[in-house]
Amino acid sequence: DKGEELFIVNMDLSGIGKIPHISLDEQSLEFGKVLVGKTVSKTIMLSNQSQVHATFEIAQMEHDSTDSVFHFFPRKGVVQSGRQFPIVVKYIPTTSDTFSLDNFKFTTPGGNTPKIQCSGLAIGPTLSLDQHYLNFGDLDCDKEIVIKNQKSLGDMLIDPTRAYAKRAIKITNESEITAKFAFLTDPNGIFKFQCIDGELGPYKSVSFFIYFQ
Numbered sequence: 001d002k003g004e005e006l007f008i009v010n011m012d013l014s015g016i017g018k019i020p021h022i023s024l025d026e027q028s029l030e031f032g033k034v035l036v037g038k039t040v041s042k043t044i045m046l047s048n049q050s051q052v053h054a055t056f057e058i059a060q061m062e063h064d065s066t067d068s069v070f071h072f073f074p075r076k077g078v079v080q081s082g083r084q085f086p087i088v089v090k091y092i093p094t095t096s097d098t099f100s101l102d103n104f105k106f107t108t109p110g111g112n113t114p115k116i117q118c119s120g121l122a123i124g125p126t127l128s129l130d131q132h133y134l135n136f137g138d139l140d141c142d143k144e145i146v147i148k149n150q151k152s153l154g155d156m157l158i159d160p161t162r163a164y165a166k167r168a169i170k171i172t173n174e175s176e177i178t179a180k181f182a183f184l185t186d187p188n189g190i191f192k193f194q195c196i197d198g199e200l201g202p203y204k205s206v207s208f209f210i211y212f213q
Helices: none
Strands: 022-024 028-035 040-048 056-060 070-073 076-079 084-090 099-107 115-124 128-129 165-173 179-182 191-193 199-200 206-210
Touching: 028 040, 028 084, 040 076, 070 099, 076 084, 084 115, 165 199, 199 206
Parallel strands: 028 115
Antiparallel strands: 022 040, 040 084, 056 076, 056 099, 070 084, 099 115, 128 165, 165 206, 179 199, 191 206
């Protein structure tokens, strides 16, 4: 209306944008040698030095393998302002004699992207023999043997009517996990193994004979 007056008021607006900034207390994790079937865990700390909370998510770098043996718990979360957030990293190797090295990044919207590198070597169980050399001596190939108790030659891996020699050997699993073993032998050879393969529990041993005929 004509009777109303228009007033113009100026108002100044100002603000400072805050972006999250996170950091890791480690840039690399070395798990060393780990038996296949075992899990080794390490804990890292994710810090938020900014004045706002930081939402983060962990992702594997694009150029690394997709099936990583390194696992993060949790893989995403929120770090409050000025606080630290613990993250557990587990190395779970699956294939023996394999060295793994993967890189991971921690992303937060509008903020920085710290990275961490994880490495580890997967090893298999350790087996040992109590002897590495067996001397079977000399055999008279023309000598005939009279069988008194055929069951005592239960092995029947050899001709019980001909001369033969046998030696005992022991194999030991020196690892804390179950181990499978197998001897590569010639089925038509002159050495016969009473046991050519099997499975040994942690720190267990088994003895058997090897025959020469």
